Amino acid sequence: MSTKIDYKDLAPLDRTISYRMSKEIKLCLWLGVVYLAYMFIVPVLNFTAPEFMKIRVWGGMSLTWFLTAIGAMFMAFAIAAIHVYFYTKDFFISAEMEEKTGKGADM
């Protein structure tokens, strides 16, 4: 059984970890918000602006059908791909470089 302490007495996170968490959660939140905005805006517009969502974009296919049946699949992959790209390429390299300059945040 591990001991417990008051949250307010908790020591700050290690500076590097804090910086990495801060940097990654900002990216995650940005991507998450953009993605969820897409997901929620489609039904909201279906109910509030039906004429707009019924615009034909490909033969008899409406805008809402395109966004739901085709656009959403690209979006799902694109959001995850952007995240993985930053994670596997230079996201943390630049994070470490910036960390040396003294930036950081406590989580």
Add this chain to the structure above:
Amino acid sequence: MFLLEPKYIFTIILLATIVGITFATQRYTKSTVNFYVGGRSFGWALNGSAIAGDYLSAATFLGLAGLTFAFGYDGIFYTFCFSAGLTLLTVFVAGPLRKFGAYTVPDFLAQRFHSQSARLVAVIVVLAISGFYAAPQILGAAAILKMFFGATYQFGVLFTVIVMVFYVGVGGMKGTTINQALEIWIRFGAFIILFAIAVSAGYNYGKIMELLVSFQGAIPDTAAIAGTAIMHDGTTWEWTGGYLFKTLPSTISILFGLVFGTLGLPHILLRFYTNPSAREARLSGLFAIGIASVFFFLALYLGTVGRAVFVAGGLPEHVAAYFTTGGTNMVIPALAEALGGRWLLGIVVAGAFAAVFSNLSGLFIASTGALGHDIYTHFINTNADEKQKVKAARWSTVICGVFYGILGLMVETAAIGHLVGLAFNVAASTFAPIFILGIWWRGMTEKGAIAGMLVGLISSLYFIFLPQFVPEAMRFPVPGLWTVPLGFLAVYVVSKIDGKVPADVNEFMAKIHSKGE
């Protein structure tokens, strides 16, 4: 001879391959790390395929095209809700979860808070989610056996459970993963072949939508089969409101439940433990999303083509009967026979079995871990040696088989889609808040985690099973709009009031967020 029918040939080949892979991987199940997480040895391509295999169940393979066929836009919107979860899981959870590295989902909570109480509550939640999810999969398998092979429903349940107990109990995570990866490519291959045949037959997506939207009236030849002519109204078929999505709040509620549900599905979460590194875990997630995205696109296109073929009429009588009286789950088999004959139907039937086995085996592994690892080695025999632990894992598989078999027999007349929706809602309201906050917020406490799981579970069950005690304006088929925020709020409020965090929470955060693989 009936065994020369393509559906028998392909199904027997599938079963023989499963048996072969299971026996070939048996030697990799001698230790707990091998049995539960395959020695953490799976690369992104194999594990990504297995995640997709876990996620894209029979409900996806047969159901989504069927819903599109029957309800048009509402069918594709249901798929839209399912398509989001893996992306959020990969972005917020996959990497840190792998760095934590454990055997089961309850392990995360137990080690994050050093709490056996949290472990026990998590086990209950895992069994609840897996039960809700497994029952309709068993129902689906039994229904396929009944429809295509003339078996009784009870035999179908028994056969499926026996195959699963063998598959997971003997092959462990290694055998399960290789089988799942193989199975996703079988049904993906079936979809690709169907897609290629449909495109080469001139079923241009835009053009068939034009035909379907403009057509109104009785569908040819349906009166002779269904008794009265089936009507098609293109303007309502292509618009929302025909199925579950009748009001905006109800639509948002279902979206909440299904989007956040994937973040809490134990059989998907634990797959990220099986990669050798966090990088591979993220790439696995991305690969699974790629497969799932193409798969969803194809399912929706094929459902639309099925509707176009059906509305055009002129089908052989037995194929028209599949569309008319076979329920929405028969659209893909019917389309396969209409466009590619009985050989393509045979591949699709094998693909349907592959879908059921793949998804069910993931649920078996998750539940087996909850019983064999979390309950046996942490509550019943805390001094168990490696041999006893592996033995417990195998017996847990049998117990899960009995449990799921009974559930399967109980839900013969239930709606598959509804039960899967409920599993997602419970997962969204319990594990999703726990994992997101547990990974990113140091202030989460043991009491907050337990409160979040209990509030999420109890509120989900209340809204689902006691709707008569819920104001009418708040009743939705999937009550995620209420239960997901309640789960998050319970974790946050109770943690704030409690204020007692584990003294080593900084070390935990350093472990799951550190640089490196």
